Amino acid sequence: MQTLSRVFTATGLAAVVLLFGLTASPAALDVRGAVAGQQAPALRLPTADGTYLSLADQKGNVVLIDFWASWCAPCRHAFPAIDQLFVDFRSRGFRVIAVNLDEKRQDAVDFLVARPHGIDVVFDPRGDSARAFGLTGMPSSYLIGRDGTIRYAHAGYTDKVLDAYRLEIERLLSEPAGGEHTR
Amino acid sequence: MTRTGRMVLLTLAALAVAMWTAGCATVQPWERARLANPCMVFDYNGGQADFASHWQSAREGSSGGFGVQGGGCGCK
Numbered sequence: 382m383q384t385l386s387r388v389f390t391a392t393g394l395a396a397v398v399l400l401f402g403l404t405a406s407p408a409a410l411d412v413r414g415a416v417a418g419q420q421a422p423a424l425r426l427p428t429a430d431g432t433y434l435s436l437a438d439q440k441g442n443v444v445l446i447d448f449w450a451s452w453c454a455p456c457r458h459a460f461p462a463i464d465q466l467f468v469d470f471r472s473r474g475f476r477v478i479a480v481n482l483d484e485k486r487q488d489a490v491d492f493l494v495a496r497p498h499g500i501d502v503v504f505d506p507r508g509d510s511a512r513a514f515g516l517t518g519m520p521s522s523y524l525i526g527r528d529g530t531i532r533y534a535h536a537g538y539t540d541k542v543l544d545a546y547r548l549e550i551e552r553l554l555s556e557p558a559g560g561e562h563t564r
Numbered sequence: 565m566t567r568t569g570r571m572v573l574l575t576l577a578a579l580a581v582a583m584w585t586a587g588c589a590t591v592q593p594w595e596r597a598r599l600a601n602p603c604m605v606f607d608y609n610g611g612q613a614d615f616a617s618h619w620q621s622a623r624e625g626s627s628g629g630f631g632v633q634g635g636g637c638g639c640k
Contacts, residue, residue: 384567511593
């Protein structure tokens, strides 16, 4: 009987350790995604030709950061639509940084070659930037105001959100460049 | 081996298992390339899957329980 109770004690102890381990694992401690109102995390990543593109250099512009990968169907769907947004708003100070998260660069290159585009694409195969932004889904996009703060965050993509994007970009572009929270 | 020895061994084994299990990691949304591969979908051919579920319900009286919506894409 004593042995049995010890077995139960040991199992109970193990369960406690297990629960503790699960809650204390890095995944459970992940910060929640970057949210509207926060200063955007720093972003500096290489483009296809090896030059680095930095979000900090875009201060004064309205920037859409789009996290995508070639294996993600809604991302593939969103890509041309976001390129069109860039074409429509670029003259008013709108930029797009499309952060590719493919582990294999070639997958992204194959996708991009087949789709002529005007938006800047940068590559982050390790996903450090995705971690910094705390992505909750793919694709994820963040609209950064002229002052460098995140103003809108979207996870996932359907054609329906395109109108929301336009409205939000329009709103951010109409804000003065030297607004009250600027610099 | 004494009874105490066995108990210690058992406890250590339980602890080891507990720690290994706690080592499970969450696959982040941007790490799901392999999960999103079409070969990860149970019913890749939608038409064939529909047909199979039709004759299963007609011939065998079995229906439902054919997995969840969405297949293998880990996008969201």
